[in-house]
Amino acid sequence: MWFDENYHRAVGTRDSPVVVVWSGGRLGSVLVGQISKHRRVIALGRGDLDLTHAGSIRRVLGAIDYGYLFLTAALTDVDYCETHPREAYVINAEAAGIVAEVSAEKCAHVTYLSTDMVFDGSSAVPYRETDPPLPISVYGHTKHDGERRVLAASGGNLVARVSWLFGPSRPGFPEWIVRQAASCEYPALPEDKFARPTYTVDLAEWLEALVFRNDEGPASGVVHLCNDGTCSWKEWGEACVDLARVRGMKNLAQKIRGISLAEVEAFVASRPLNSAMYTGKFSKLTGIRPRPWSEALRHFVIQGEAFRA
Numbered sequence: 001m002w003f004d005e006n007y008h009r010a011v012g013t014r015d016s017p018v019v020v021v022w023s024g025g026r027l028g029s030v031l032v033g034q035i036s037k038h039r040r041v042i043a044l045g046r047g048d049l050d051l052t053h054a055g056s057i058r059r060v061l062g063a064i065d066y067g068y069l070f071l072t073a074a075l076t077d078v079d080y081c082e083t084h085p086r087e088a089y090v091i092n093a094e095a096a097g098i099v100a101e102v103s104a105e106k107c108a109h110v111t112y113l114s115t116d117m118v119f120d121g122s123s124a125v126p127y128r129e130t131d132p133p134l135p136i137s138v139y140g141h142t143k144h145d146g147e148r149r150v151l152a153a154s155g156g157n158l159v160a161r162v163s164w165l166f167g168p169s170r171p172g173f174p175e176w177i178v179r180q181a182a183s184c185e186y187p188a189l190p191e192d193k194f195a196r197p198t199y200t201v202d203l204a205e206w207l208e209a210l211v212f213r214n215d216e217g218p219a220s221g222v223v224h225l226c227n228d229g230t231c232s233w234k235e236w237g238e239a240c241v242d243l244a245r246v247r248g249m250k251n252l253a254q255k256i257r258g259i260s261l262a263e264v265e266a267f268v269a270s271r272p273l274n275s276a277m278y279t280g281k282f283s284k285l286t287g288i289r290p291r292p293w294s295e296a297l298r299h300f301v302i303q304g305e306a307f308r309a
């Protein structure tokens, strides 16, 4: 039990700096904004830390004093990963393992951002943390391997699985489908693929609540994090286009055509059909119940800059 002793002493103070390996990503930049409201954050972008170089990771992290680290950077283009498996493996799995090893030497807590794509999608009900991962893509395999390496480096580390991220810092699916609806009379989306969208603004607060708990210390193991409610890709797209109309955008396609996932020729990698995740464990740990994704989407569009006419 050497770990517990050292670990609580090392990460238990409010003043320990927090490293976010983010590289300007969709979640990373929102997370930096959220955590820096209360703590000192060291934000490392691609220019500071190249995850393809083990030596760079050891040198840069080795020189910093920190108590917590969030690893949000990853190779996230699922189809690119499928055709570049070695690069995906180096960044999503090997680099994550090295980050976790260096952090363990400092007794620092690591949160690794992972994905619903570690599941094969055959479940009829939302996945729980106890369900065995069974990835069906290179991306899913590399992220699952990253999870294992981070947890093996220290049992106190946290793996946060998320899905369908959207938010203010970098355009994602909502902006893409609204552009499609503006330029194409009959945009099409799969109606047989289901998941739970996740608002990065909410996610950043949930991660903070999990890691900076006052009495219990940082959460560990695997936790599923997403907004409440499951939807198909088509329903997710329709909600985005409807809100763009509310924002005053005109001449948008009236309807989104439902197709099957198998019909999307552009996809190289296989995707799970139903990768919705259950968030009961998170609620038990923090007392927070994620709001419905439709409410979070409305907040993003109405409060933010998205879909302005």
Ligand SMILES: NC(=O)c1ccc[n+]([C@@H]2O[C@H](COP(=O)([O-])OP(=O)(O)OC[C@H]3O[C@@H](n4cnc5c(N)ncnc54)[C@H](OP(=O)(O)O)[C@@H]3O)[C@@H](O)[C@H]2O)c1
Residues within 6 Å of the ligand: 022, 023, 024, 025, 026, 027, 028, 045, 046, 049, 050, 051, 052, 071, 072, 073, 074, 075, 076, 077, 091, 113, 114, 115, 116, 143, 162, 163, 164, 165, 166, 170
């Ligand atoms: N987006 C989703 O819907 C989704 C769903 C499930 C899970 N996740 C997971 O959630 C996390 C955050 O996702 P996100 O959407 O915020 O990702 P993102 O916007 O794609 O950001 C990932 C960042 O990693 C950086 N990166 C890539 N290769 C790197 C390297 N060799 N060295 C240093 N940095 C590198 C990228 O830099 P560049 O910008 O320079 O390329 C990018 O800024 C990821 O771990 C992802 O696997 C995301």
